[in-house]
Amino acid sequence: MLEIINLSKSFHTTSNSGSTKSDLVLPMAVESLSLTIREGEFFSLLGPSGCGKTTLLRMIAGLEQITSGEIRLNGQRIDQLAAQNRPFNMVFQKYALFPHLTVFENVAFGLKLKKMNPAELKERVEESLALVNMLSFRDRLPETLSGGQSQRVAIARALVNRPQILLLDEPLSALDLKLREHMQTELKELQRKLGLTFIYVTHDQEEALALSDRIGVMNNGRLEQVSEPKDLYDEPTTLFTAQFVGPMSAIHGEFLEVDGNLATFRFGDVVLKARPKGEEMASPQNAKRALALIRPERLKLAQTETAPLHHNQLTGKVTQKIFRGTQTEVIVEIGNDCLIKAIITDDELDDQLTVGTEVFVTFDPKDTHLFVGHRP
Numbered sequence: 001m002l003e004i005i006n007l008s009k010s011f012h013t014t015s016n017s018g019s020t021k022s023d024l025v026l027p028m029a030v031e032s033l034s035l036t037i038r039e040g041e042f043f044s045l046l047g048p049s050g051c052g053k054t055t056l057l058r059m060i061a062g063l064e065q066i067t068s069g070e071i072r073l074n075g076q077r078i079d080q081l082a083a084q085n086r087p088f089n090m091v092f093q094k095y096a097l098f099p100h101l102t103v104f105e106n107v108a109f110g111l112k113l114k115k116m117n118p119a120e121l122k123e124r125v126e127e128s129l130a131l132v133n134m135l136s137f138r139d140r141l142p143e144t145l146s147g148g149q150s151q152r153v154a155i156a157r158a159l160v161n162r163p164q165i166l167l168l169d170e171p172l173s174a175l176d177l178k179l180r181e182h183m184q185t186e187l188k189e190l191q192r193k194l195g196l197t198f199i200y201v202t203h204d205q206e207e208a209l210a211l212s213d214r215i216g217v218m219n220n221g222r223l224e225q226v227s228e229p230k231d232l233y234d235e236p237t238t239l240f241t242a243q244f245v246g247p248m249s250a251i252h253g254e255f256l257e258v259d260g261n262l263a264t265f266r267f268g269d270v271v272l273k274a275r276p277k278g279e280e281m282a283s284p285q286n287a288k289r290a291l292a293l294i295r296p297e298r299l300k301l302a303q304t305e306t307a308p309l310h311h312n313q314l315t316g317k318v319t320q321k322i323f324r325g326t327q328t329e330v331i332v333e334i335g336n337d338c339l340i341k342a343i344i345t346d347d348e349l350d351d352q353l354t355v356g357t358e359v360f361v362t363f364d365p366k367d368t369h370l371f372v373g374h375r376p
Contacts, residue, residue: 002037007069029055031221044200044208047218053201061090089158090167095150097142104138107157128156148179165197217241239371248293249340255290255372265290272312274370291371298367299342307362318357
């Protein structure tokens with residue numbers, strides 16, 4: 001088990017002002033972050049560029065010095081250990097293979113530095129190459145490999161040291177979409193087969209949802225939410241998580257009140273119900289603005305008024321349709337300057353919803369996440 005306790009990291013830079021130099025402290029890259037990663041789980045750090053996820057991974061690896069806090073592995077502090085003395089290995093976005101060495105020699109490089117006996121070295125390298133289906137490429141040079149093959153070699157090179165935890169920093173982002181999806185499947189299967197702990201950094205929401213046992217969403221050096229993929233998608237606890245993870249349709253209105261497990265808000269002349277979210281709900285008297293977020297696939301469109309009991313319903317007009325292969329995105333105008341996106345998969349309904357069609361938009365209050373105090 002890996003424990004990260006109140007971990008912080010700040011960077012310094014030197015500013016020249018006339019004849020003097022001063023040391024400037026930049027905003028915290030990681031701030032008072034605590035997290036527990038279970039043994040054998042596939043854990044992803046998800047967030048936009050610059051949120052601190054790679055800095056956190058590098059601190060775990062020992063490649064970046066911490067400013068304060070602790071890192072513990074199975075109860076023992078390891079943050080004071082040098083990188084080479086930590087039982088981790090890291091796979092980078094850039095494969096960093098030695099161009100003059102064969103696939104076998106690249107994977108064996110670290111073991112040779114440890115002066116491992118040749119027979120054991122050969123067995124370990126071949127075992128690692130077999131795990132990533134690259135044993136038949138052992139005598140090839142990196143320049144003859146595809147991007148996916150090079151990434152497999154980089155993973156084999158990390159695995160050959162038999163780490164307790166494998167750290168992966170956006171390892172698939174340089175690959176094209178089809179190869180990336182294929183490598184995602186291979187990575188997940190490899191992790192399941194080995195039973196290793198994987199800590200995976202990505203800014204790709206779909207990738208994180210597909211691969212992970214749990215996901216930590218980062219923003220401005222802090223953890224916004226840590227959840228299993230389905231809970232993260234269905235039950236976002238903060239506005240940032242709701243807007244960052246997957247698509248949302250937004251309705252701005254006026255907050256009215258909280259009544260039990262539901263809140264009410266006004267959109268135009270219609271009063272709608274939603275699930276209250278966020279700490280601001282505790283004192284909503286100072287925040288009358290309301291922002292309701294609904295997943296596009298949870299919006300139901302119909303040409304007749306047939307809303308189930310206790311569901312929200314609005315009227316609108318289809319303004320645009322976008323074909324996406326297995327589904328169609330329908331843009332509906334439900335008020336002045338208010339456009340929402342619904343996703344439909346029904347071919348018959350798709351044919352009926354032409355641009356200009358008047359529609360009823362229905363959605364369940366349980367699928368509607370309401371945040372207050374946020375400007376449009």
